[in-house]
Amino acid sequence: MTSPQPGASGAPGRTAVRGGLLVTASDELHADLLIEDGRIAAVAARHSDVADGWQADRTLDATGKYVLPGGVDAHTHMEMPFGGTFASDDFETGTRAAAWGGTTTIVDFALQTKGRALREGLDQWHAKADGRCAVDYGFHMVLSDVTPESLHETDLLVEEGVTSFKLFMAYPGVFYSDDGQILRAMQRAADNGGLPMVHAENGIAIDVLVEQALAEGRTDPRVHGEVRRELLEAEATHRAIQLARVAGAPLYVVHVSAEKALAELASARDENLPVFGETCPQYLFLDVENLAEPDFGGAKYVCSTPLRPKEHQEALFRGLRTDDLQVVSTDHCPFCFSGQKELGRGDFSKIPNGMPGVESRMDLLHQAVVEGKLTRRRWIDLACASPARMFGLYPKKGTLAPGADADIVVYDPHAEQVLSAETHHMNVDYSPYEGKRITGRVETVLSRGTTVLDRGEYTGRAGHGQYVPRGTCQLLG
Known part of the structure; x- marks a missing residue:
């Protein structure tokens, strides 16, 4: 690779990516790319007169490799407060890890504090991220306090590019909204074009089961999975769908973990309802047995929705293949085992809920391709194009086409590694x-034409990443 020559954007003026197999959600082709001023300027067939005539300041040799759009992880929680502590990745460390894993855009969740304005929470998240991100980022808004004032604020946020709003049917006393609040928020979204996102678990019923389990002396991490039952995810998913239907709003259900919840989504989609779902790598590659690891090791795997029995994995993969699930995000919310997960020794309900994943998502999904569970194009659809479309970032993000941001991953499909x-x-x-x-x-x-990882050597920097305002959902008819 030749030395870069800075252009107006800080990226090299003209870069050619040659020799690779370009893989997008719609195509696989042996072609070359030309990048100029941080964007893809041209795509041309290899050895064509067009490609051979490009004059570039540097060339990336991708022979024998895939050339992919940068990943879009639409569900992260950097530096999120939870259970008396904070997620261990902040925007600097978390986006650096994202870059290592081929993800060039994240969409994180800004939190509203009960009794406070949405704007105050959003401003806090802007302050956390500004000048610290290695890759580009946007925000969803968590609605923790549905009031006439906060609903009015959602109109203003949609206009400035925060176009999705998360509601919790779980965590009473913290983030929880009741059905009436959820319905009002969905009605407002139907009017202003926002996309309601729902954490679908029956939190009221789960709290009863938690209380009963602790009273019986059942305190181990595995009980976390036992009390957050599959039926309570399915029931809440069904309820969320019906509330969205009454409101005339679309719906995006986050971190779907179980077959019965997926069946609720599939049934709604069979009725042509604008209902979408996401799952995460942990539900595809881990299972409830991890929660039973000895010496409190199961605490590492405590997240909500919880890990399920292994037989659910094939149902989720089937849902990904049939497009009943459209997105694979990470719900990246890491807590160290030492000093954080250990807060729940003797009481599983005090284990901070969350797992790391932003760095491993693209590789784990490629492993699913290797194992024949997904096609290459579906891999890129789930990890790049579909989340970009879902959250109003396409075609700026999520594809390899002229005019798109030059968020590009050169991927070695034959290299072997051990995750650790x-x-x-x-x-x-x-x-x-x-x-x-x-x-x-x-x-x-x-990332936008600037090399942030160079053949396994990190060359990025905090502050390169830019805030990206988003449009509304592009998967609605």
Whole structure:
């Protein structure tokens, strides 16, 4: 690779990416790319007169590799407060880890504090992220306090590019909204074009089961999965769908973990309702047995929705293939085992809920391709194009086309690696996938034409990442 020559954007003026197999959600083609001023300027067939005539300041040789759009992780929680502590990745460490994993855009969740304005929460998240991100970022808004004032604020936020709003049917006393509040928020979204996102678990019923389990002396991490029952995810998913239907609003259900909840989404989509779902790598590659690991090791795997029995994995993969699930995000919300997960020793309900994943998502999904569970194009659709469309970022993000941001990953599909806390770059002291052998590795990453990972060497910097205002959902008819 030749030395870069700075252009007006801070990226090299003209870069050619040659020799690779370009993989997008719609195409696989042997072609070359030309990048200029941080955007894709042209795509041309390899050895064509057009491609051979390009004059570039540098050339990336992608021979034998895939050339992919940068990943879009539409569900992260950097520096999120939870259970008396904070997620261990902040925007600097978390977006650096994202870059290592081939993700060039995240959409994080800004939190409204009960009794406070949405704007105050959003401003706090802007302050956390500004000048610290290695890759580009946007925000969803968590609605923790549905009032006439906060609903009015959603109109204003949609206009400035915060176009999705999360509501919790779980965590009474913290983030929880009742059905009436959820309905009002959905009605407002139907009017202003926002996309309601729902954490679908029956939190009121779960709290009863938690109380009963603790009273019986059942305190181990595995009980977390037992009390957050599949039926209570399915029931809440059904209820959310019906509330959205009454409101005339679309719906996006986050972190779907179980077959019965997926069946509710599939049934709604069979009726042509604008209902969408996301799952996460932990539900595809881990299972409830991890929660039973000895010496409190199961605490590493405590997240909500919880890990399910292994047989749910095939149902989720089937949903990804049939488009009943449209997105794979991470719900990246890491807490160190030492000093954070250990807060729940003797009481599983006090274990901070969340797992790391922003660095491993693209590689784990490629492993699903290797195993024949997904096609290459579906991999890129789930990890790049569909989240970009879902959250109003396409075609600026999520594809390889003229005019798109030059967020590009050169990916070695034959490299082998072992996932481990010793080698990952997330700011957390364990890997949920410790010792897992996978095939495929991110080699080089460009963010808006600037190299942030160069053949396995990090070259990015805090502050390169820019805030990206979003449009409304592009998957609505």
